[in-house]
Amino acid sequence: MRASLAEAVWTVAQRFPTGVSVVTAGAGDTARGATVSTFCFLSREPALVSICLRRGSWVLDLIRDHGAFTVNVLSSDQESVARRFASRSRGADQFDGVGWTPDEAGVPRLSDTVCWLHCRTHDVIAAGDHELVVATVAGLGEGRARTPLLYFAGALHRGTIESEDT
Numbered sequence: 001m002r003a004s005l006a007e008a009v010w011t012v013a014q015r016f017p018t019g020v021s022v023v024t025a026g027a028g029d030t031a032r033g034a035t036v037s038t039f040c041f042l043s044r045e046p047a048l049v050s051i052c053l054r055r056g057s058w059v060l061d062l063i064r065d066h067g068a069f070t071v072n073v074l075s076s077d078q079e080s081v082a083r084r085f086a087s088r089s090r091g092a093d094q095f096d097g098v099g100w101t102p103d104e105a106g107v108p109r110l111s112d113t114v115c116w117l118h119c120r121t122h123d124v125i126a127a128g129d130h131e132l133v134v135a136t137v138a139g140l141g142e143g144r145a146r147t148p149l150l151y152f153a154g155a156l157h158r159g160t161i162e163s164e165d166t
Contacts, residue, residue: 017152021040022085025062025069027106033094034059035086037151040069047137052130071117072110075145076158115145
């Protein structure tokens with residue numbers, strides 16, 4: 001019964017459209033990234049966000065070690081980037097062929113995104129087979145892209161929503 005409830009919950013969860021982000025952490029040869037659709041703004045004051053990462057992921061380990069990460073909100077043209085960072089088999093070559101610049105601590109910020117947020121870890125909470133990372137926003141910026149990449153019904157979709165300032 002429990003397995004079928006878990007499957008039903010996952011099926012329903014996939015019916016909720018979300019934006020797609022790549023969370024990057026570490027620096028230099030240790031930098032890694034992971035595609036997430038579980039990025040959320042938690043609080044305006046103080047400015048807090050959250051992400052969920054699979055327990056045991058390299059990116060989660062880097063966040064624990066360094067206490068910082070970047071959320072890169074992907075544009076509709078970055079489906080290949082989302083797929084690249086969704087692969088668990090990639091190692092140090094994750095960033096090969098992907099445009100990025102390091103922040104002052106060396107954490108990669110991806111190019112051509114809708115926006116990005118540099119975050120400092122506030123708390124990490126165990127939650128089933130994932131961990132919820134709550135973080136303070138330490139810096140942010142808007143990219144040139146205006147149309148987001150979306151995740152819905154188990155697939156990536158080019159967003160049809162454009163920001164009003166285009």
